[in-house]
Amino acid sequence: MSDMIDKAVEALSKKFSGGFSSTAKFVIKDEGAIIIDENGVRAGDDEADVTMTADAETFRGILEGNVNPTMAFMTGKLKIDGSMGLAMQLGAALS
Template structure:
C-alpha cells in the first residue's frame, strides 16, 4: 500500500464522525483505492455504490480542503461512476 493511501485513510477516518451509510470508493490514479463504508475508511478495491476517480494531487487537494469536490467534478478533475446521490452524501460527510 502506498504512503498516499495510508495517509488518506488516516485523514478520512479523522474527518468522518463514525461510518458512512453506503459504500464509496476513491480510486487514486497510480496509488490504489480506498473504500468508505459503515466501518469508516480503509484501503481496498471492493465494489461500491459510487466510485470517485482522481489524480493523487486532486484527491489530496480535496482532502485538504483546497479543492471543492463539486468544482473538481465540474472541471473534469474528479470523475464519478455510480450513484450520484451517494457521492453528494459523501461530500456532506467529509465537508
C-alpha cells in the same frame, strides 16, 4: 500500499469516524483505492455504490479543503461512477 493511501485513510477516518451508511470507493490514480462503509475507512478495492476517481493532487486538495469536490467534478478532475446522491453526501462531508 502507498504512503498517499495510508495518509488518506487516516484523514478520511477522522471525517467519517461513525462510518458511512453506504459503500463508497475513492480511486487515486497510480496510488490505489480506499473504501468507506459502515465499518469505517480502509484501503481496498471492493465493489461500491459510488466510485470517485481523481489523481493524487486533486484528491489531496479535496482532503485539505483547497479543492471543492463539486468544482473538481465540473472541471473533469473528479470522475464519479454510480450514485450521484451518495457522491454529493460525500462531497458535503469532505467540505
